[in-house]
Amino acid sequence: MYVISEDQIDYILADIAAQGVTDEHLQNNILDHVCCLLENSAEPILDFEASYRKHIESFYKNNLKEIEVEANLLLHFKHYYLMKKFMLLSGMVGAGILLLGNLFKFMHWPGAAILLLTGITLLALVFIPIMFYLKIKENQSVAEKIFLSVGLILASAFCLSVLFKLLHWPGANILGNISLFGAILVFSPLYLVYGFKSKDNRTNVLITTILIISAAGMLYSLIAIRISRTVQESSWMVVENNHKSNENFRSLCLNTLSKDSTQDGKEKYQNCLSFLQKSDSLKWHVIYTATGISGNTNYNSLMDVNPNDLIIGKLLPTDNSQVRELIQFEAGLNQIYGSSNQAFDIEWAKQNIFGLRISEIFIRINDIERDALLYALK
Amino acid sequence: MLYSSELIKGTLRTIILKLLCDQQRMYGYEITQKVKELTNNRIQLTEGALYPSLHAMESEGLLVTETEYIGKRVRKYYSISKTGKAKATEKVNELAEFMETMRVLLNIDLRTLTVQ
Numbered sequence: 001m002y003v004i005s006e007d008q009i010d011y012i013l014a015d016i017a018a019q020g021v022t023d024e025h026l027q028n029n030i031l032d033h034v035c036c037l038l039e040n041s042a043e044p045i046l047d048f049e050a051s052y053r054k055h056i057e058s059f060y061k062n063n064l065k066e067i068e069v070e071a072n073l074l075l076h077f078k079h080y081y082l083m084k085k086f087m088l089l090s091g092m093v094g095a096g097i098l099l100l101g102n103l104f105k106f107m108h109w110p111g112a113a114i115l116l117l118t119g120i121t122l123l124a125l126v127f128i129p130i131m132f133y134l135k136i137k138e139n140q141s142v143a144e145k146i147f148l149s150v151g152l153i154l155a156s157a158f159c160l161s162v163l164f165k166l167l168h169w170p171g172a173n174i175l176g177n178i179s180l181f182g183a184i185l186v187f188s189p190l191y192l193v194y195g196f197k198s199k200d201n202r203t204n205v206l207i208t209t210i211l212i213i214s215a216a217g218m219l220y221s222l223i224a225i226r227i228s229r230t231v232q233e234s235s236w237m238v239v240e241n242n243h244k245s246n247e248n249f250r251s252l253c254l255n256t257l258s259k260d261s262t263q264d265g266k267e268k269y270q271n272c273l274s275f276l277q278k279s280d281s282l283k284w285h286v287i288y289t290a291t292g293i294s295g296n297t298n299y300n301s302l303m304d305v306n307p308n309d310l311i312i313g314k315l316l317p318t319d320n321s322q323v324r325e326l327i328q329f330e331a332g333l334n335q336i337y338g339s340s341n342q343a344f345d346i347e348w349a350k351q352n353i354f355g356l357r358i359s360e361i362f363i364r365i366n367d368i369e370r371d372a373l374l375y376a377l378k
Numbered sequence: 379m380l381y382s383s384e385l386i387k388g389t390l391r392t393i394i395l396k397l398l399c400d401q402q403r404m405y406g407y408e409i410t411q412k413v414k415e416l417t418n419n420r421i422q423l424t425e426g427a428l429y430p431s432l433h434a435m436e437s438e439g440l441l442v443t444e445t446e447y448i449g450k451r452v453r454k455y456y457s458i459s460k461t462g463k464a465k466a467t468e469k470v471n472e473l474a475e476f477m478e479t480m481r482v483l484l485n486i487d488l489r490t491l492t493v494q
Contacts, residue, residue, distance in 0.1 A: 009450045028445075028452040029406050029429050035451060036407035059425040067426050074434035 002045045004035050012052060020065030030059065030067070073137070080134070087130040094122030105166075116166055124159030128152060147190040154182045158219075176220075183216040239359045246366045250276060253373040268376050279369055283362055381421055390423070390431050392473050395440065395458065395466035403444070403457035406432065432456060440465050 012034060016027050037055045038045060045051045060066050073080045101115030132152035136145050161175035188209050195205030254276075257269040386393075397412060398404060404412065410423045435441045440462035446453050458466065480486070 006450045025454065026429060026433065029432075029454055030425070031451050032405065032448070032453045033407045033410075033425055033429075035448075061426070067429055070426065071430035071433040074430050075437055 001039050002041060004038060008048060008052075009035070015052075015056070016064065019063060021068050023068055023071070026068055026071060030056075030064070034059075080137070083130055083134060087127060087134065090122050090130065091127040094119050094127050097122065113167060117163065120159050120163040120166075124156045124163070128155050128159065143194055147187070147194055150182070150187050150190060154179045154187055157182070180216045180220045184213055184220075188212050236359065239362050242363050242366055246369065249370060249373065253377060256377060272373065272376050275372060276369065279365055283365055380419075383424065383427070386421060386423070387427065389473060390427055391435065392466070392469040393421075393423070394428075394431060394435070395462060396470055398441065398456060398458040399463060399466045403455040405453050405455050409456075435462070 009031065013027060013031055016030050021027050021030065034052065034055050038048075038051060041051065056064065096119075097115050098119030101112050101117075101119050104110075104112035104115055129152060132148050136148050157175050158179035161172050161179055164170075164172035164175060191212070192205060192209050195208075196202055254269070254272065257265065257272060260266070260268070393413060394409060397409060401412070406425070406428060410425075410428065413421050413423050432441065436443055436456070439459055441456045442459050444455050444457075446455065
């Protein structure tokens with residue numbers, strides 16, 4: 001019978017611990033077992049280390065730690081296998097429904113939103129949480145648990161941000177920003193630091209980190225995308241056309257009014273001129289307040305302005321003098337020419353002016369102008 | 379012929395409990411050797427399956443343990459508790475019934491051990 005020395009016992013125990021078995025009882029069990037195998041070995045042991053390796057390797061499939069993982073699972077987690085099946089099922093069904101939802105959306109078939117909602121909700125609120133719960137249960141160290149939890153929250157937040165974006169719900173961009181910035185600034189460094197502790201898979205850790213950062217970066221560039229230039233141009237083209245036809249209408253009306261040589265006619269002509277001047281200055285004042293661009297009658301200069309800045313309600317508070325002027329302008333016109341009996345007050349203004357884009361306000365002022373000029377011609 | 383680990387997996391607890399019912403106390407290596415001996419090497423318990431099960435059954439109160447020092451190393455002896463004994467009987471009966479059901483289901487003639 002082979003006799004194992006105390007040094008060899010220390011060597012085996014240290015190796016078992018180094019292979020990730022932390023539980024003392026399991027360490028002792030494995031140590032005793034492998035010693036028994038060596039002591040009762042049928043072949044003579046010439047090389048202790050080689051014989052030890054041969055025996056210990058027969059204990060596991062991938063690594064020795066799996067004995068402890070399995071023991072922990074049996075101890076704390078009776079429904080492990082059931083949950084694992086449920087996780088896989090929810091993941092497959094979620095991904096399937098999501099793909100189907102995309103097809104429906106692509107084909108403009110009804111029911112796309114419901115499919116997308118179900119698919120992404122399954123992934124974000126069932127599949128990912130169960131996956132991380134199982135992973136956390138499998139792993140022992142606090143560091144691993146922390147970085148898995150961060151991953152869970154970020155992945156769920158990202159799925160939900162996609163859902164919010166698709167369904168045009170508020171908060172999509174905030175969720176998207178948090179999850180993608182979190183992936184780049186919090187998760188990747190944690191993963192990198194943790195992964196670099198073990199020397200074996202540093203290259204893999206580095207590659208995965210690069211993939212995470214570049215994928216998050218690309219997704220982020222999609223989220224931060226603005227209205228396309230074509231849409232912006234066509235929107236301003238409407239304003240431009242409206243403006244041009246308005247100019248034509250103005251010169252036609254002023255030409256007709258200037259031919260009236262009576263005292264009343266001259267007065268009407270002067271009133272109209274000052275009214276149109278006021279209208280112009282008002283339009284450009286609104287633009288100046290919103291964008292800082294002034295004294296330019298070329299609408300194309302507004303093309304490069306961020307469309308979000310052109311929403312007047314975002315920039316002008318309710319008590320802003322320009323808004324009041326706009327309201328008074330419209331109210332005054334209506335009172336003078338009697339084209340509407342609507343009661344004008346600040347509440348009405350909030351409903352009708354706030355949240356409007358500047359282009360819409362322009363078209364509106366132009367409409368009022370035409371009404372006024374038509375009335376003057378009567 | 380060795381039986382597949384899939385077949386053994388479901389009966390591992392029954393094997394350990396019954397073995398410990400019949401013996402005073404045993405340690406891990408001894409259990410694997412005893413099973414090997416009783417089955418003519420046809421069932422070889424793997425360490426990866428044995429120790430997690432022993433660990434779990436100890437915490438469930440089915441087994442009790444005592445430790446002994448063999449030189450510098452610690453040996454853990456397992457013996458069956460009172461609840462473990464009841465569980466062993468229950469598990470063995472369950473398995474016997476299951477085997478009978480399988481015999482009928484698969485139409486196995488036990489004398490010749492062939493499928494008819």
